Amino acid sequence: DAGITQSPRHKVTETGTPVTLRCHQTENHRYMYWYRQDPGHGLRLIHYSYGVKDTDKGEVSDGYSVSRSKTEDFLLTLESATSSQTSVYFCAISEPGTGQGWGQLFFGSGTQLSVL
Amino acid sequence: AQSVTQLGSHVSVSEGALVLLRCNYSSSVPPYLFWYVQYPNQGLQLLLKYTSAATLVKGINGFEAEFKKSETSFHLTKPSAHMSDAAEYFCAVSERSGNQFYFGTGTSLTVIP
Numbered sequence: 001d002a003g004i005t006q007s008p009r010h011k012v013t014e015t016g017t018p019v020t021l022r023c024h025q026t027e028n029h030r031y032m033y034w035y036r037q038d039p040g041h042g043l044r045l046i047h048y049s050y051g052v053k054d055t056d057k058g059e060v061s062d063g064y065s066v067s068r069s070k071t072e073d074f075l076l077t078l079e080s081a082t083s084s085q086t087s088v089y090f091c092a093i094s095e096p097g098t099g100q101g102w103g104q105l106f107f108g109s110g111t112q113l114s115v116l
Numbered sequence: 117a118q119s120v121t122q123l124g125s126h127v128s129v130s131e132g133a134l135v136l137l138r139c140n141y142s143s144s145v146p147p148y149l150f151w152y153v154q155y156p157n158q159g160l161q162l163l164l165k166y167t168s169a170a171t172l173v174k175g176i177n178g179f180e181a182e183f184k185k186s187e188t189s190f191h192l193t194k195p196s197a198h199m200s201d202a203a204e205y206f207c208a209v210s211e212r213s214g215n216q217f218y219f220g221t222g223t224s225l226t227v228i229p
Contacts, residue, residue, distance in 0.1 A: 031215050033217075035219075040125075040221060041221060042206060042219045042220055042221040042222045043160075043206065043219040044219075045217075048215075048216075050215060090159060090160070092217075094215070094217075096215060103148060103165070103167060103210070104150060104162050104165055105150075105152075105160075105162075105208075105217055106162075107152075107159035107160045107161070108159055109158065109159045110158075110159050
């Protein structure tokens with residue numbers, strides 16, 4: 001299994017509070033991603049990073065921010081959580097290429113976030 | 117932008133029957149294509165990928181998929197379903213630069229004993 005650790009695995013919080021989810025990788029992959037998974041929507045990209053301090057928005061970035069100060073860590077922050085952000089959040093990594101293990105996403109185990 | 121359409125959000129098959137999960141993509145340039153599987157309460161894992169080598173791609177657990185450019189399709193098949201195949205399956209596409217991935221909405225496979 002790819003070395004991707006997400007923390008926490010489960011989080012319950014209240015509307016209006018800040019929340020930070022952490023993704024840590026040991027694979028030295030250049031790209032890191034945050035997705036959210038919701039029934040009927042599949043996986044939707046929130047933000048991604050293509051290097052230290054280099055990030056870009058995905059299709060559902062409103063209400064989220066990210067930071068990547070080290071290759072191995074990618075943080076997702078909900079500045080003021082809302083009930084619509086209740087979801088399962090997945091971190092993923094990739095390294096471009098076409099050989100074995102390249103050009104594909106490797107996923108963490110996910111974080112179940114409930115905003116009450 | 118690229119997009120992926122998975123026909124059928126739920127598919128049921130009998131144990132031992134053929135599994136066929138459909139995926140169509142839209143892209144002006146042949147992309148890279150993937151199938152991922154998600155078992156309950158787990159992350160996604162790669163079943164197989166197409167990156168412009170052979171059009172028939174074999175993956176893990178007996179699954180395979182065929183890239184058909186004329187039909188812009190990448191359907192997933194398995195000759196004989198097993199109970200352990202029950203899961204959510206996602207088709208995904210990426211640009212050849214390999215840094216943007218787009219997912220379909222998923223197909224939930226149920227295997228009936």
